Amino acid sequence: MAIEDDVLVIGGGIAGLSSAIAAAETGARTRLITHKQSTLGNASGLVDVLGYAPDDDTPRADPYDAIAQLPAEHPYSKVGADAVREGLALFDDAVGDRYRGSHSAANALVPTHAGSVKPTARYPRSTAPGLVSDDRDMLLVGIDSVTGFDAPMAADHLSAVGVPFDVRGETVRFPKSFPQDADVTRYARALDRDESVDDGTVREVLADRVEAVLEDERRVGFPAMLGDSRHEAVRTELQDRLGVDVFEVPTGPPSLPGLRLEDALYDAAEDAGVRITSGNPIVDFDADGGRVQQVLMDRLGSEVAYEAQQYVLATGGPVGGGIESDRDVVEESIFGLPVEHPEDRYEWFDDDVWGDHAYTEFGVSVDDDLRPVAGEEVQFENLRAAGNVIGGYDFATEKSGCGVSLATGYVAGSEAGELT
Amino acid sequence: MSEPSTIVIGGGATGVGIARDLAMRGVDVTLLEKGNLTHGTSGRMHGMLHSGGRYAVTDQHSAEDCMTENRILRDIASHCVEMTGGLFVQMPEDDDEYFQQKLEGCRECGIPVEVLSAEEVLEMEPYLSEDLERAIQVPDGAIDPFRLCVANAVSAENHGARIETHSEVTDLLVEDGEVVGVEVEHKSGAGSRVHGAAGETEEIYADHVVNAAGAWAGEIGAMADLDVEVIPAKGVMTIMNVRQVDMVINRCKPRGNADIIVPHETTAILGTTDEEVEDPEDFPEEKSEVDFLIEEMSKMAPILEDARTLRSYWGVRPLYEPPGTGTEETEQITRNYFVLDHDDRDDTPGLTTVVGGKFVTYRKMAEDCADHVCGRLGVDAECRTADEPLPGSEDGAILSDAMDRYGLRSPLARRNKQRLGSRYDDVLSGGDPNPVVCDCEGVTRAEIQDAIESAGTDLNSVRQQTRASMGTCQGGTCAHRLAAELHPEYDEEAARAALEELYQERWKGQRHALWGEQLDQATLNHALHASTMNRDRDPTDVSVDFESFDAGRAVADGGDSDGN
Numbered sequence: 016m017a018i019e020d021d022v023l024v025i026g027g028g029i030a031g032l033s034s035a036i037a038a039a040e041t042g043a044r045t046r047l048i049t050h051k052q053s054t055l056g057n058a059s060g061l062v063d064v065l066g067y068a069p070d071d072d073t074p075r076a077d078p079y080d081a082i083a084q085l086p087a088e089h090p091y092s093k094v095g096a097d098a099v100r101e102g103l104a105l106f107d108d109a110v111g112d113r114y115r116g117s118h119s120a121a122n123a124l125v126p127t128h129a130g131s132v133k134p135t136a137r138y139p140r141s142t143a144p145g146l147v148s149d150d151r152d153m154l155l156v157g158i159d160s161v162t163g164f165d166a167p168m169a170a171d172h173l174s175a176v177g178v179p180f181d182v183r184g185e186t187v188r189f190p191k192s193f194p195q196d197a198d199v200t201r202y203a204r205a206l207d208r209d210e211s212v213d214d215g216t217v218r219e220v221l222a223d224r225v226e227a228v229l230e231d232e233r234r235v236g237f238p239a240m241l242g243d244s245r246h247e248a249v250r251t252e253l254q255d256r257l258g259v260d261v262f263e264v265p266t267g268p269p270s271l272p273g274l275r276l277e278d279a280l281y282d283a284a285e286d287a288g289v290r291i292t293s294g295n296p297i298v299d300f301d302a303d304g305g306r307v308q309q310v311l312m313d314r315l316g317s318e319v320a321y322e323a324q325q326y327v328l329a330t331g332g333p334v335g336g337g338i339e340s341d342r343d344v345v346e347e348s349i350f351g352l353p354v355e356h357p358e359d360r361y362e363w364f365d366d367d368v369w370g371d372h373a374y375t376e377f378g379v380s381v382d383d384d385l386r387p388v389a390g391e392e393v394q395f396e397n398l399r400a401a402g403n404v405i406g407g408y409d410f411a412t413e414k415s416g417c418g419v420s421l422a423t424g425y426v427a428g429s430e431a432g433e434l435t
Numbered sequence: 436m437s438e439p440s441t442i443v444i445g446g447g448a449t450g451v452g453i454a455r456d457l458a459m460r461g462v463d464v465t466l467l468e469k470g471n472l473t474h475g476t477s478g479r480m481h482g483m484l485h486s487g488g489r490y491a492v493t494d495q496h497s498a499e500d501c502m503t504e505n506r507i508l509r510d511i512a513s514h515c516v517e518m519t520g521g522l523f524v525q526m527p528e529d530d531d532e533y534f535q536q537k538l539e540g541c542r543e544c545g546i547p548v549e550v551l552s553a554e555e556v557l558e559m560e561p562y563l564s565e566d567l568e569r570a571i572q573v574p575d576g577a578i579d580p581f582r583l584c585v586a587n588a589v590s591a592e593n594h595g596a597r598i599e600t601h602s603e604v605t606d607l608l609v610e611d612g613e614v615v616g617v618e619v620e621h622k623s624g625a626g627s628r629v630h631g632a633a634g635e636t637e638e639i640y641a642d643h644v645v646n647a648a649g650a651w652a653g654e655i656g657a658m659a660d661l662d663v664e665v666i667p668a669k670g671v672m673t674i675m676n677v678r679q680v681d682m683v684i685n686r687c688k689p690r691g692n693a694d695i696i697v698p699h700e701t702t703a704i705l706g707t708t709d710e711e712v713e714d715p716e717d718f719p720e721e722k723s724e725v726d727f728l729i730e731e732m733s734k735m736a737p738i739l740e741d742a743r744t745l746r747s748y749w750g751v752r753p754l755y756e757p758p759g760t761g762t763e764e765t766e767q768i769t770r771n772y773f774v775l776d777h778d779d780r781d782d783t784p785g786l787t788t789v790v791g792g793k794f795v796t797y798r799k800m801a802e803d804c805a806d807h808v809c810g811r812l813g814v815d816a817e818c819r820t821a822d823e824p825l826p827g828s829e830d831g832a833i834l835s836d837a838m839d840r841y842g843l844r845s846p847l848a849r850r851n852k853q854r855l856g857s858r859y860d861d862v863l864s865g866g867d868p869n870p871v872v873c874d875c876e877g878v879t880r881a882e883i884q885d886a887i888e889s890a891g892t893d894l895n896s897v898r899q900q901t902r903a904s905m906g907t908c909q910g911g912t913c914a915h916r917l918a919a920e921l922h923p924e925y926d927e928e929a930a931r932a933a934l935e936e937l938y939q940e941r942w943k944g945q946r947h948a949l950w951g952e953q954l955d956q957a958t959l960n961h962a963l964h965a966s967t968m969n970r971d972r973d974p975t976d977v978s979v980d981f982e983s984f985d986a987g988r989a990v991a992d993g994g995d996s997d998g999n
Binding site: 067072118119121143144159160163167172179196363364368 | 722726729741847868869870871872874877879880912915916919922923926927928930931938939942943946949950951954955957958959961962963964965966967968969970971972973974975977978979980981982983984985986987988
């Protein structure tokens with residue numbers, strides 16, 4: 016006996032979660048199945064919609080203007096700019112006050128942990144005081160035992176970019192020492208718990224050390240490690256003690272802003288009534304007459320069937336596991352959907368690491384309803400794709416990662432829901 | 436009277452070995468290398484410490500040299516060597532008679548051998564094919580070429596030598612038919628990697644010049660109109676992301692292509708092919724060579740068929756045979772080496788060329804070459820390189836328990852000790868705090884800083900010394916952290932340029948492994964560097980209209996700030 020729902024979403028990243036929320040909001044009985052932790056732990060937690068149109072050198076302030084210039088096979092071209100707005104509206108609603116940026120249609124520029132600036136559409140509240148269009152002087156603070164963010168170097172780079180304020184970097188010692196290979200999550204936990212140290216607590220002593228190097232800057236940026244579960248309390252306390260705004264600069268994995276975003280979206284999905292099944296992969300499916308009948312989960316070696324009227328495939332790209340490859344072939348992992356790729360493996364890449372690579376756009380092709388196609392032919396009438404499992408765009412280069420996931424997730428989820 | 440002076444061209448194993456040897460004999464030495472140390476062939480070998488077993492049937496002279504030097508290197512370079520042991524594995528299709536020849540050949544060359552049954556082999560190496568017949572065990576091992584070359588260079592410097600990397604010899608200075616020096620161009624780059632000013636051309640005179648440029652020796656010879664016929668032969672190597680084997684695995688059949696696996700640190704290296712090329716600097720790196728390697732090696736170790744590879748690279752052997760030998764196949768050319776005196780040979784005094792040979796016999800080559808040069812210079816001093824340990828290997832007992840002293844977790848402490856040998860204390864005592872910079876290989880800040888002291892902004896050299904960025908992520912999660920270690924000693928722009936150079940180099944080899952999990956890794960790296968860091972469209976050279984972007988809600992609303 017299969018487990019039955021109206022809509023079944025496979026994948027627990029931004030695309031899967033937004034699909035599931037959109038489907039549930041149509042009133043459909045919706046289940047989301049997710050295998051492993053999503054790739055959000057690798058992501059910055061920023062919600063990029065479109066930072067650069069093709070061939071742009073300079074970042075775009077208006078993402079919608081650039082959407083019109085994209086080629087026809089781009090997912091944004093399939094769903095249209097209105098779907099992008101709807102996807103963002105779904106996001107704003109889901110995360111509430113945790114994120115900023117909805118007051119303006121313009122992109123924001125945020126400092127990265129490499130000291131460059133990048134355009135993004137939505138940013139965590141903790142990142143907001145760090146925007147580089149804001150002209151208040153800035154102090155960046157690095158922790159000498161945390162190697163992902165070198166504050167003096169990032170400050171020098173921001174100056175080289177020509178930001179409209181003075182920026183300095185200082186390095187301080189964390190009030191507590193950890194093993195050499197401790198993740199930033201260990202530092203965040205010490206701040207969450209405000210653990211005791213010799214001269215007080217972690218938060219107090221950290222604030223004292225920063226105060227000692229603070230001059231007349233009105234805002235102070237830390238690597239994104241200011242707490243996890245009690246993150247707002249940590250940031251607020253540092254802010255109060257220092258008397259200036261405190262912000263986080265997004266860093267690489269493990270990324271606390273990415274993990275916090277994941278938590279927020281799971282909460283929103285549960286609030287929307289989505290049933291969530293996690294921990295095991297979908298490995299196979301049954302189809303009949305061009306319809307997916309059921310998908311099969313591998314649970315400790317035995318197969319469990321899940322059945323629905325409509326399915327959304329949101330398993331991600333190569334990193335998420337939605338796309339797989341060997342020395343000869345690239346294809347989608349569960350349904351074996353075709354992925355367009357050059358026949359010769361040596362044409363999958365360019366010799367320059369920043370060149371125009373084929374592999375960065377690997378993913379399934381879809382029609383305007385986001386149904387995977389082989390050539391022109393729809394593969395399954397009740398299967399839609401959302402997010403990075405869709406090919407034809409390079410989210411990293413154009414800075415569109417979450418935006419495409421939200422727009423296609425919104426469309427795939429709401430259309431699937433409405434058909435049930 | 437001032438001491439006699441020499442110039443050594445080439446910073447590979449042979450060049451640094453000669454520099455060390457001559458310097459220890461009291462000769463004034465300047466070594467010139469156009470890239471970083473091991474830039475050429477030495478840095479692109481498979482890391483095998485030969486027992487000589489490989490040459491025991493067809494090239495017994497090389498085999499004996501290998502075994503002798505294998506023993507010496509274990510003594511003088513213990514921190515560069517891992518004595519894994521090696522096997523010559525006979526597969527069902529391999530000839531019994533050849534197996535016997537190999538066994539006898541090894542015995543004739545003084546190589547200790549033992550015959551193992553299939554059961555015994557599979558007990559030790561469970562991932563080998565269950566079809567195998569039997570194997571010969573020999574004392575093969577693994578060796579770190581960069582660590583070894585750096586140790587030689589440091590020792591040479593300690594004995595007064597001048598070591599110049601990133602300095603390309605552009606001409607030989609010839610006066611009255613005699614080589615009297617070189618013209619050298621110092622390349623740009625910050626830090627100690629260049630002693631001369633960047634872009635500067637310098638003429639250096641010496642009593643004798645040694646051409647140890649390996650595959651490039653012919654080009655150096657041509658600068659004095661001398662004919663040195665080096666045959667460059669390329670070979671591909673593929674790096675696996677784990678050690679599928681713990682011993683060096685050779686196929687027991689007449690010498691051929693794709694028949695060695697060398698366990699190396701956290702990886703295993705598959706090798707190799709052997710094909711003559713025109714230009715040692717520029718030759719095709721082909722997909723078919725990688726596929727061939729994986730498919731061939733999978734016959735001996737089936738697990739390799741679908742295993743994750745990290746990257747592939749090609750090395751160029753500087754093969755040499757005396758004119759008129761007429762060997763057809765490059766793999767049949769002797770691995771013996773030759774010291775060519777251009778006075779005797781070409782009536783051009785002042786220059787000696789050393790060609791051919793094996794990485795493992797670099798010290799013996801250096802000794803013979805230094806003997807020859809000292810003869811020419813009238814220096815009467817004994818070679819001491821076989822007895823005096825290299826820096827880092829002086830005292831095996833010094834590898835005491837550092838976990839307590841430096842608060843390192845045990846796997847980190849073990850890896851650090853292996854890499855640093857007896858330099859362990861010196862390097863680690865400087866660092867506090869000493870966080871891990873490269874997670875994959877467990878490389879800490881102190882090690883990186885130590886390498887930067889000698890390598891300056893050359894992060895590829897830092898990488899080779901420490902293994903940072905050589906693990907599974909291929910620099911995706913650590914290349915920028917390595918670059919940050921350069922700052923503030925070097926300015927932000929120099930650090931950024933060094934990052935770009937390292938990141939491009941890491942990409943170069945990964946292209947040859949771009950499927951399966953490494954394609955997933957490349958996709959992740961691309962996301963981290965292009966999306967999270969915006970390194971691909973970093974707006975440093977364009978002007979940005981900052982005011983047109985969102986300046987924050989509270990500011991837009993007319994408030995003071997968007998603090999909370």
